Amino acid sequence: MKAKNQATMDRLNQDELQAACSNADNMAGDAAAMEALRKAAEASVVYPADGNYIGDWKNGNVVAANGKGLQWNDDPSEPNGGNCYACHQLDPNEVAYGTLGPSLTNYGMRGQSEMMLKYTWAKIYNPHVYNVCSHMPRFGSQKILTEQQLKDIMALLLDPNSPVNQ
Numbered sequence: 001m002k003a004k005n006q007a008t009m010d011r012l013n014q015d016e017l018q019a020a021c022s023n024a025d026n027m028a029g030d031a032a033a034m035e036a037l038r039k040a041a042e043a044s045v046v047y048p049a050d051g052n053y054i055g056d057w058k059n060g061n062v063v064a065a066n067g068k069g070l071q072w073n074d075d076p077s078e079p080n081g082g083n084c085y086a087c088h089q090l091d092p093n094e095v096a097y098g099t100l101g102p103s104l105t106n107y108g109m110r111g112q113s114e115m116m117l118k119y120t121w122a123k124i125y126n127p128h129v130y131n132v133c134s135h136m137p138r139f140g141s142q143k144i145l146t147e148q149q150l151k152d153i154m155a156l157l158l159d160p161n162s163p164v165n166q
């Protein structure tokens with residue numbers, strides 16, 4: 001492997017969390033160390049400054065379906081995608097989706113209480129808050145998606161008019 005454009009070799013260095021989750025002994029034994037890493041993930045979450053969590057689901061669906069960004073041959077001036085469909089079912093009319101993550105179809109039936117808004121935001125911002133060795137990307141803390149893109153994704157999941165909730 002060699003560095004090319006924005007895909008640099010430092011990406012192969014595991015951060016502390018990844019190293020801990022790759023170590024079977026930690027996973028089995030060191031609950032305190034894993035809880036410290038989970039707490040650090042929790043501290044990384046930045047909630048929307050204006051207190052408004054819900055953007056536009058139509059834009060959110062574009063972000064969810066877009067698998068581009070951060071690869072050597074992607075244009076860094078274009079917005080990154082979330083590639084959510086690679087792991088989740090969302091809009092039930094979309095036939096191409098992965099199943100590594102749970103289906104998010106009808107996610108909006110959980111409502112928009114303060115608790116749900118914060119849970120969903122944090123889960124997308126840094127999934128390790130709720131599952132320390134999550135396999136889902138850290139869309140906020142790794143700066144993959146912008147705050148506006150995260151709000152649009154929130155709308156895709158929670159807006160009653162979103163195709164996810166039909």
Ligand code: HEC
Binds near residue numbers: 082
């Ligand atoms: C590489 C696979 C992968 C990608 C890409 C991915 N996820 Fe996930 N996601 C998972 C897995 C696995 C879980 C369940 C385990 C966990 O919580 O980490 C999950 C859990 C979730 C949950 C919690 C589900 C619940 O029932 O509470 C939400 C919400 C979620 N993902 C949203 C998203 C959104 C939105 C995107 C795109 C921006 C996305 N995910 C992209 C793998 C992925």
